[in-house]
Amino acid sequence: MILLSMFIRRLIRVGRLTIIDHNGKRHEFPGEHEGPSAVIRLHDAKVAGEIARNPRLKVGEAYMDGRLTIPEGTLYDFLEVAVRNLAWHNRTRSRLALKLQKLLTAAQHYNPIGKAQKNVAHHYDLSDELFSLFLDEDRQYSCAYYHDPSDDLESAQEQKKRHIAAKLLLEPGQKVLDIGCGWGGLALYIARETGADVTGLTLSREQHGVATRRAAEAGLADRVRFKLLDYRQEPGVYDRIVSVGMFEHVGNLHYGEFFAKLDRLLKPDGIALLHTIGSADVPGPVASWIRKYIFPGGYLPSLSEIAPHLERLGLWMTDFESLRFHYAETLKAWNERFQRHRDHIRDDLYDERFCRMWEFYLQSCEANFRESFLTVFQIQIAKSIGAVPMTRDYMLDWERAHAPDNRAPKQGPMMAAGE
CATH class of the missing domain: 3.40.50.150 (Vaccinia Virus protein VP39)
Structure with missing residues (x-):
């Protein structure tokens, strides 16, 4: 949970995200600007680390497998918080990050x-x-x-x-x-x-x-x-x-x-x-x-x-x-x-x-x-x-x-x- 908490603190700038860990403890992550709020629950000790290391893949997999659930509110509430904050960070990316992303993209889509x-x-x-x-x-x-x-x-x-x-x-x-x-x-x-x-x-x-x-x-x-x-x-x-x-x-x-x-x-x-x-x-x-x-x-x-x-x-x-x-x-x-x-x-x-x-x-x-x-x-x-x-x-x-x-x-x- 420590690694995930570090990631979420950097991510959340708009709204609020609450994470309930596998022990039932609530972790609050308020943003600096007003916006939507959401609550998610993680059901085992490993899922937090998996999400922190590869969020673009593991959040969806955890939800599919029932390892991440929505105890309060709706799935869309959580996705709105996540997407809005990712969009905020995208607007502030460095030129180097943009160049690296473009190079990565070019190698991914061979489609004969x-x-x-x-x-x-x-x-x-x-x-x-x-x-x-x-x-x-x-x-x-x-x-x-x-x-x-x-x-x-x-x-x-x-x-x-x-x-x-x-x-x-x-x-x-x-x-x-x-x-x-x-x-x-x-x-x-x-x-x-x-x-x-x-x-x-x-x-x-x-x-x-x-x-x-x-x-x-x-x-x-x-x-x-x-x-x-x-x-x-x-x-x-x-x-x-x-x-x-x-x-x-x-x-x-x-x-x-x-x-x-x-x-x-x-x-x-x-x-x-x-x-x-x-x-x-x-x-x-x-x-x-x-x-x-x-x-x-x-x-x-x-x-x-x-x-x-x-x-x-x-x-x-x-x-x-x-x-x-x-x-x-x-x-x-x-x-x-x-x-x-x-x-x-x-x-x-x-x-x-x-x-x-x-x-x-x-x-x-x-x-x-x-x-x-x-x-x-x-x-x-x-x-x-x-x-x-x-x-x-x-x-x-x-x-x-x-x-x-x-x-x-x-x-x-x-x-x-x-x-």
Whole structure:
């Protein structure tokens, strides 16, 4: 406990953390600034030292194994304290620390074709029923788009698809490639709403099977097809390319390869839309717990890592949007649905350890999107300077025309979601 106490005293600058050790003794760690408070309990003598030596991995493992519990308050209370204080320290890092972190990051994310498929299977080939229990009806497993925090998940995910389609300037008959198509919801939406011909790529056998079946059931199999294929092996040429929630799995060592392939796949007057989790901080590694248990090979880009590749290829970044707080609201909705079905997931699909792992994943990610440097980038990319209009009015016009009530999206107080 001595080593952990030294670490926590240096860490806590905002709010308060109370630790109850395995003997029942309370240790108080007040910060210098007002903020959230939390209480955790450690259940054996070894766990304190393990956490002190490797907190980014061992906190999550201790919670999964029941060696760290929350006797007062909630798991999110603890994660909010932890993330807010880590973010505070990140803002005060030295230049040397930043350089060392960048060097470490560069060596961690080699992701060739065979390894990429194994990494995807680790997460996306879990029980089909699990995803149906916490996602929306269309199975959108990426950041939704909230006009207002009061939007329900189904509405927010429909708004996300509409927001993305508006940026693609789609016309009937155009050929569209969806890299990382998931369960096919966006591809089917684009085909229905615009009359385009869509090809979706995935590395998940589970997703490929579901997406193919959905296209047939929707009567769209003649205009929407799905391939179990790595994007690097796709031979076609397309008018439009969209990629949602896939770029996080590419790995920073492969960014040049990704954008070079996108350049080859896109027609001279083509437009692409990249939707990815990103970091507003300098480049850095994904937390080791997330890499080990949730997304092997995952890496979250900074804008400074993306832009140089576009510049070298002569590609235009014709529009950029940072979706702040939207993923926090999405993760909150997913966790609420997961908790409603938690007993069933524990008893019939997996076990208690899996449930603790999954809720730690969902809630720690929510805390990071609210309190740290995570956001979602939407980057519109074109090969030609004249591929898109001079102003952004066309986006709102398209969204207005395709909204269910045919009205302009309302502008709600999204800032309040992060307060």
